[in-house]
Amino acid sequence: MQQPEKNTLLADSIRLSFGQFNVLNGAWLRSETGKVTGVLGRNGSGKSCMFRAIMGELKTQDLFVRYNDSVVTHSDEMGRYVKYQAQKPFLPPKMPLKKVFEYFGADYERFTDDFPKFAQYPDTPVKELSGGEVRIAETWLCLCSDSPFCILDEPFSYLAPVAIEVIQKLIKRQKGKMGIIVSDHNYEALLEVADEVLLLSDGYVHLVRDRSDLVRYGYCRG
Template sequence: MSILEIDSIILELGARRILSDIYIKCETGKVTTLVGANGSGKSCLLNIIMGKLTPLSKSVRIDNKPLKSVYPDINYLPQVPFVPGRLTVSRVFSDYQVRLEEFINHFPSFKTKVKHRFRQLSGGERRLIEVYLLVKTPAKFTLLDEPFTHIVPVHLEKIKPVIQSEKTKGFLITDHLYKEVMDIAQNRYLLQQGKTWPVKDMADLQRLGYINIS
């Protein structure tokens, strides 16, 4: 088992302190979720982990070894699309060395779309493929930023067990669909007012004022 740990983060944007009291532990073989309101700093935190955003201070470690500027053991799904629209579905799977046949077994509606260019797909279909590619691409840890956005419910219910089946990887997932990510996670955190709070269930989210389920 490998462990990705993030702490000692201080991030300020102008005069505003965005992140200041952070601790997250992500383990291989487990799904870790980070929920929080829009604008709470979830994407900023993932960008800090990936070295795309420079805070005032940070500590990012894998197995107690600090990560500097090279992140060979982590891949990252941003909120914005990353697959070029001109590529066909079959070409994308070939480039990423991910089995297209296995994907179609999970999502048979794509059988007739393998020759479609990516820009011909719906936003939810493109998002589903991008999530699947990174779930299946080798890495110790995969960071997924709002992976379920625009994915239709029938596909959402199928991609969740695909994520859970990857027992050699660790996942850190943020999503505004908190029920969906809480459902598949073993480790759960709430990001609120610049701090992370470990949570176990929906009752903890309500206790901390994030949701109201009464």
């Protein structure tokens, strides 16, 4: 059986400040095909800012991004390598769901295989779906795209436990084809799928070896 191509993504030396307030002080993030990287951090620690910076939508003081052996200098290129599920809904509200899938080059039938409920929604505009349903569609589109990487910013928000389990299964299934970066405050669900966990604290990224590290960095109580 042919092994999928192994790709690597590295974002390093990310420095971001708003006036006097330093958000990121040389933060870094790495991912590779076959690996799920979990990113944890308290509210306002700069996780979403880091993702937006990597996607080229937030101007930083310093940022270095490398995809395999090539340095990514133009932010317009990032969409080709990374699909990003933003924290808030990003699908056009008036667009029918099936059309959204056409834009992404994704197969709606495959989506309904994973989430049968959506078989009734192909012509439904995004705005008529519930927040959780939009979240599921967005997560699926990012995870099941042909991109070598995807970043999921709070994919478990607004989701029922059953849907979280399906998304977890989807992450485990898709990680063989791509590198996945996940951030969520539902850290129990995140820890179940993550192969490597990073914690963002005071603008620095720390590698988490076990749960005691989360307590030590003040992310949760022991």
